[in-house]
Amino acid sequence: MYKLGITGGIGSGKSTASNYLIKKGAKVFDADEEAKKILLNDVKLQNKLIQKFGSTIIIKEKLNLNKLSELIFSNKKNQLFINEIIWPQIFNLIESVSKKEKNNNTKLFIVDAALIIEANYTHFFNSILLISTNKENRINRIKARQNIPEEQIEKRMALQMSESEKQKHASTIIENNGNLNEFYLKLDKFWKELTNNFY
Numbered sequence: 001m002y003k004l005g006i007t008g009g010i011g012s013g014k015s016t017a018s019n020y021l022i023k024k025g026a027k028v029f030d031a032d033e034e035a036k037k038i039l040l041n042d043v044k045l046q047n048k049l050i051q052k053f054g055s056t057i058i059i060k061e062k063l064n065l066n067k068l069s070e071l072i073f074s075n076k077k078n079q080l081f082i083n084e085i086i087w088p089q090i091f092n093l094i095e096s097v098s099k100k101e102k103n104n105n106t107k108l109f110i111v112d113a114a115l116i117i118e119a120n121y122t123h124f125f126n127s128i129l130l131i132s133t134n135k136e137n138r139i140n141r142i143k144a145r146q147n148i149p150e151e152q153i154e155k156r157m158a159l160q161m162s163e164s165e166k167q168k169h170a171s172t173i174i175e176n177n178g179n180l181n182e183f184y185l186k187l188d189k190f191w192k193e194l195t196n197n198f199y
Helices: 014-024 031-041 043-054 064-070 076-103 135-145 149-161 163-169 179-193
Strands: 002-007 029-032 108-112 128-133 170-173
Touching: 002 014, 014 029, 014 108, 014 128, 014 179, 029 031, 031 043, 031 064, 031 076, 031 108, 031 163, 043 064, 043 076, 064 076, 064 163, 076 108, 149 163, 170 179
Parallel strands: 002 108, 002 128, 029 108, 128 170
Antiparallel strands: none
């Protein structure tokens, strides 16, 4: 089974790429979605977060992900704190799902995760695909799909690893600065080259 990591900064289009490849037949593990599930369901983890950030992250006895995101992305220290407590669980889940997919004779297993490189998890994959997009396009896309002020978007982007640094760790880079059809054509080309050996 071939293991591909797809990564990219916020607003780059990595999730669009993953969703497109699902339609092609790939099995995709969405690390960001799984992280949200863990945050919402793991009481021990929530208690650690309350100890760190206070009770303002809880509304009507439920974790407020918007408030938590605001605090996490306010500085590097907070971001490191959350990554250190949640990523070990994500790693375990990725490896568990990967084994299951291998037993099911899955040919291509994809992990869609923003922090594959930052979390030093590249060794798990056969290759890493980086979706790279310029800053202006990323900001416009985030504003179009989420109600996040531009100042907060800039802050989040500043906390992420730079594009140039990410590129050093990527096996393939697809630029996503055009329209959706152009992006799909690039993904089609990548898919054909990647799957030529096992489909």
